Amino acid sequence: MATESFGELIRKSRRANNKSLQDVADALGVTAVYVSEVERGKRPPFVTTRLPALAQVINVDFTALLRAAWAEKKMIEVDPSSSDKQIEALYALARGGHSEEELDQILKIAARKQKELF
Numbered sequence: 402m403a404t405e406s407f408g409e410l411i412r413k414s415r416r417a418n419n420k421s422l423q424d425v426a427d428a429l430g431v432t433a434v435y436v437s438e439v440e441r442g443k444r445p446p447f448v449t450t451r452l453p454a455l456a457q458v459i460n461v462d463f464t465a466l467l468r469a470a471w472a473e474k475k476m477i478e479v480d481p482s483s484s485d486k487q488i489e490a491l492y493a494l495a496r497g498g499h500s501e502e503e504l505d506q507i508l509k510i511a512a513r514k515q516k517e518l519f
Contacts, residue, residue: 407446407469408439414459415440428458446470449478463515 405413415425422433422440429436429451438444447455452470456463471477479491494507 404472405469406442407466407473408442410461410466410469411436411455411459412440414461418458418460420459425455425458428454446473449480 411425415422422436425436426433429447431447431451435444439447447470449467449470452466453463455461456466479488483491499507
């Protein structure tokens with residue numbers, strides 16, 4: 402079974418929520434043509450900083466959008482203003498070797514922080 406692309410996820414969700422291309426474009430500060438090109442796979446997924454607004458306007462879980470964007474880009478974006486400690490923690494996670502219990506604890510902390518942001 403093929404996985405839904407980032408653009409397909411956006412288009413399906415946008416239509417399900419009766420939002421126009423212009424509604425999405427206005428929320429993101431881009432043009433409707435740009436949104437259409439992303440939906441059709443003519444442009445890469447939006448940058449991570451635009452995803453919270455996108456999630457809100459099309460009523461999709463932020464994490465789902467983030468995963469779809471990263472999967473399509475085949476990379477995970479890191480905010481260049483992240484602290485050295487944050488980047489070190491990301492590298493440690495990427496190297497693996499953590500128990501399920503340790504990962505659960507990290508995810509609980511991250512979920513709590515994400516709720517504070519949104």
